[in-house]
Amino acid sequence: MSDPVERIAVSTDQDVVRVRQLVRTIAVSAKLSLVDQTKLVTAASELARNTLVYGGGGTVEVTRVDNGRRQGIRIVFADQGPGIADLDLALTDGYTTGGGLGLGLSGARRLVDEFDIETAVGQGTSITVTKWCR
Amino acid sequence: MDRVPILKIGDILLVSIQIDMEDQVALQLQEDLADRVVTTGCHGVIIDISGLDIVDSFVGRTLATIASISRVLDAETVVVGMRPAVAITLVELGLSLPGIRTALNVELGMALLARAKADERAGDSEWDEIDDEDAETAADAQP
16 A cells, blocks of 8 residues: 655745645654654745755655655655766755855755755755654 | 744743745745834844744854844843754754843843843943953954
């Protein structure tokens, strides 16, 4: 049995709010603790905003996952934007090209249990994050 | 677009954020508050975020900017009602909201503003702080 994938196209500010609400709903149903719900929704908000602002829009997919021992939530943020040229730099606290605080990517990574990023200049960026129930 | 209402109570502007704000709504609040501080001449701003279940870096930065703008316009800002899970997440995110005064609830926020105002009348605190900073800078400059 595979869990359904909830998918949201992100092209406006309003879509970022919808991503937050969807992740919140699924985090509650997966019985994440309140602090973990808050961390996951916050990370999703940062990454969905990046998809919109830096990626020029894209998609967010949310799935319930089960590794046999624990349940969790996996979220994939994908865009076909310019990609990230220097990933190490982009993951450094305080580095920004967009006039923000430079905490979105680095901060979001701290808020989740697993964080994978695939990016290629000119081809886009795909970020997968997972949060497990404790 | 939704708009966050701003209430005037005596010398204080009170904002209670009860919706999940789009980024544009947060920026609109920043502008609206600056306008209201000037038109009302209020010296205190209280922002109640007890209705927010997350504060991400955008909202955090907006709160810090509101505090800075208000200060330039001669008003102090206090952010009140932050949920514990939000505080934990903010710190882990790397956002410690420097320069923002906080209180646990609206009542304590009002007390904090009243105290700040009384201190200002007494003519101490703020000027003392500036003097101290100057003295430290001078001391650092010594070889």
